[in-house]
Amino acid sequence: MISWIGDSIVSPSGFTSAENYEAAKARRSAIAPHAGDGLAEPYHAAVINKEALAAAFEQRCGSPAGLTPLEQAAILSVAQATEGTGINPASPKVLFVFSSTKGNIHLLDAEADSYDRNKLYLWHTASLIARRFGNPNEPVVVSNACISGACAQIAAMRMIEAGRYEWAVVTGADMASRFVVSGFQSLKALADGQCRPFDANRAGLNLGEAAATIIYGKAKGKAESAKSISLRAGSIRNDANHISGPSRTAEGAFLALNDILKHADKKDIAFVCSHGTATPYNDRMETIALQRAGLDRIPTNSLKGSFGHTLGAAGTLESIISKWALTEGLALGTCGFEEPAQDCALPVAAHNIASGGSCFVKMLSGFGGSNAALLFAKSEED
Amino acid sequence: MDELILELKHEIIKALNLEEISPADIGDDDPLFGDGLGLDSIDALELIVLMEKNYGVKLTDPSQGRDIFRSVRIMAEYIQAHRTK
Amino acid sequence: MLTIKKYSYISPQHAYPLPPHLKAAMAGGIDMGKLYRSLAIDYPKFFKMDTLSKLGFLAAELLTAGEEKGEAEAMNDRSVVCFNKSASLEADIAYSKTIQKENFFPSPSLFVYTLPSIVTGEIAIRHKLRGETSFYVSPEWNAELLVDTVRQIFAAGASQSVIAAWIECEPDSFEAFMMLIGNYAEGLPLSAENANELISDFRIHNIF
Secondary structure (H helix, E strand, C coil): CEEEEEEEEEECCECCHHHHHHHHHCCCCCCEEECCCCCCCCEEEECCCHHHHHHHHHHHHCCCCCCCHHHHHHHHHHHHHHCCCCCCCCCCCEEEEEECCCCCHHHHHCCHHHCCHHHHCHHHHHHHHHHHCCCCCCCEEECCHHHHHHHHHHHHHHHHHCCCCCEEEEEEEECCCHHHHHHHHHCCCECCCCCCCCECCCCCECEECEEEEEEEEECCCCHHHCCCEEEEEEEEEECCCCCCCCCCCCHHHHHHHHHHHCCCCHHHEEEEECCCCCCHHHHHHHHHHHHHCCCCCCCEECCHHHHCECHHHHHHHHHHHHHHHHHHCEECCCCCCCCECCCCCCCECCCCEECCCCEEEEEEEEHHHEEEEEEEEECCCC | CHHHHHHHHHHHHHHCCCCCCCHHHCCCCCCCCCCCCCCCHHHHHHHHHHHHHHHCCCCCCHHHHHHHCCCHHHHHHHHHHHCCC | CEEEEEEEEECCCCEECCCHHHHCCCCCCCCHHHHHHHCCCCCHHHHHCCHHHHHHHHHHHHHHCCCCHHHHHHCCCCEEEEEECCCCHHHHHHHHCCEECCEECCCHHHHCCCCCCHHHHHHHHHHCCCCCEEEEECCCCCHHHHHHHHHHHHHCCCCCEEEEEEEEEECCEEEEEEEEEEECCCCEECCHHHHHHHHHHHHCCCCC
16 A cells, blocks of 8 residues: 555646646546548547647746657656655655656657657656656656556555655656557547447547656555545456457456455445446446446446547556545546447446545556556545 | 459468468368458458558448458459459 | 576577477577477467567467466466566567558557567466566666566565566567566575576576
C-alpha cells in the first residue's frame, strides 16, 4: 500500500488535473476529426494543440526548445504534480517511473540525421525527465502495451514497499503519431466517429494524447491519513491466449480482479473504471471478467469517450480522474454511451451518480494478452 | 485463372510467413481460415493489404473478407473482377 | 530461498544449453530459423514473429527443455519479466517501412509486434503461463534492477516461479539471457552478483 500525494494531467481537455476532471465530469469529449495527412483515411482522435502546449510549458518550465511534445507534456505534468507536495524531486529517496508504449516514435518519420537518435529510446526520454528535476536515480521504465500505466504504479508500490525509495513520481505519456494511427487503422480498430464504450453500436476506439503524473509516498500512519487515498493492491495477469485478441473467457482480467479483491470488501467498491476501449471484443471481454469476479452489480464506467485511448498514459490518467471522482463521492458517467449492449450486461454509468463507496477498481488490458487491475481506497477511518 | 491462383498461393505464403507450407499444400477450394493453415484475424487483415497492394483491390468493409477468403479460387475470382492493377 | 534453477543464453555465436547432438550443427553460428527447426518444435506461428519474439521464444524453449509437463501445469501462475535497451525498435523500423509516404501499405502483422511486451505474451501463450507479464527498458543490462523486480514479484505473492530475461535485438546483433527463478532446492542463490557472473561467463569467458 502506498499513499497518493499529488497528480497532474496534460491532455487536450486541459493542462491541469482540475480542468481534465471537470471535462470528464461534464462528459465533454476532446475527440475531434482529423484530416489524416499522410494516411489512407481521416480519423477521430483526442489530440493536444502543440502550440498551446509549448506556451504552457514556456510559462511554467522555461523554453521548450529541443524538447518533443511528449517530453514537454511529461515534464509539465511532473512539475505541476510535485508542486506544493513538499517533495524534492532531486532527492535520492525519490524514484522516477515512466510508462509509454511508443515514446518519441514520431521521429522515425523524420529525416534520420535531423534528430538525436537516442530520443527513440524510452530510457532516454525517462532519463531526460528525471535529470530535468535533478533526480540522481536511474528511472524505472515500463513498456507493457496498454497496461503500462498500471504496471508503472505497481512497480512504484513495490519499490516503496521494499524500502528502496520513499517517494515515486509515476508518469505515463503517449502521442497519437502517424505511426500509431496508421497501425490502428491497419487493424481496423478505430471508430468512424467518437467511440461508444459498452454501447450497442460500439465499433472501435479513438486514440488520445496525454501525459499524466501521480506522486506516491510511503503509506502514512493512521493519524495523518484521514483524507488520503492509497493504492492498496495491484495485479498483472496474462490470458495466455492470443497476442492481439482478448481471451473469450477473460482469463487474465478475471485473475487480476480476483487478486485485488482479496484486499477489499465488494460492498465498499464505489465503481469500476474499466478499460472500456469501445472495441466490440474488449468491452465484451471486460463484461465477462466483471461477471466472473462478481462485480457486475457495481457501476462501471469508461473514460475513453472523453480522452480517447491514451495508451501508456491511460493507467495514470484514468486513475487520477477516478481518484478525484471518488473524493467527490461520484461515479462518473460514460461519455459516448447511449444504448446498452446486449453482450455487455453491466450497470454502465451513463450519467454521474452519487456513490458512497470508499474504493474504486481500475482495469486495463492490452496486446500481448496482458491485463491489470488496481484497487484504490480511502483511508480506513473515512 | 489457374495462373492467378498459383501466383496468389505464392503471395499468401510470403505475406503470412507460412514458412512450412508450399503452394501444393493449399487446395484451390480449401477454406483459407478454419483448421487448415492456422490463420487468424491478423492474417485476414494482412490479406486485405495484399489485395490492395498487389492488385489495387480495396475492401471498404473488412467483414467482406469472410466471403472472399473462403478459398484461393474465390479470392482469385474476386481479384479478377475488381483488379485495377 | 529463491534460486536461479536454470538459465539459457542465445547470441549470434552461441546457444546454451544445447542437446549434445545439436552442438556440432550450431557450431557455425546461431540462425534462429535453423535453431527452431533443429529443436523439432511444431509451432508454425514462430515464423510470424518479429526477431525479439523469436529470440525470447527460443530462449524459453532452451530454458524449459526437459521440464515435466505436470510441473509446468502446476506453475500456471508463472510470470515472465523481460528487460532490454531498444524496446521494439527493430520491429518499429520494419513497420515504418510499410508506411512510407510514396508506398503506404501499413502492415497489421508487423504493427502488432511494435510493442516489446509482445514477446512476454508469446512465451506466456506457448507455455500457458497466466502469471504476470512485464517488460522494462534500461540503457544496459542491470542485474540489480532485474533481481529487485523479481524479488518483488515473489514478495507480492504474485507467482511461484518467474522467467526473467535480458533480451535485446539490434540490427546486427542479438542477445538473450534467461533465468528460471523460484523457491527451489537446487540452483544458485538469487543475487545480482550471481546474475552478473552468469551473463559474464557467456559474454566474456565464452563458457558453453
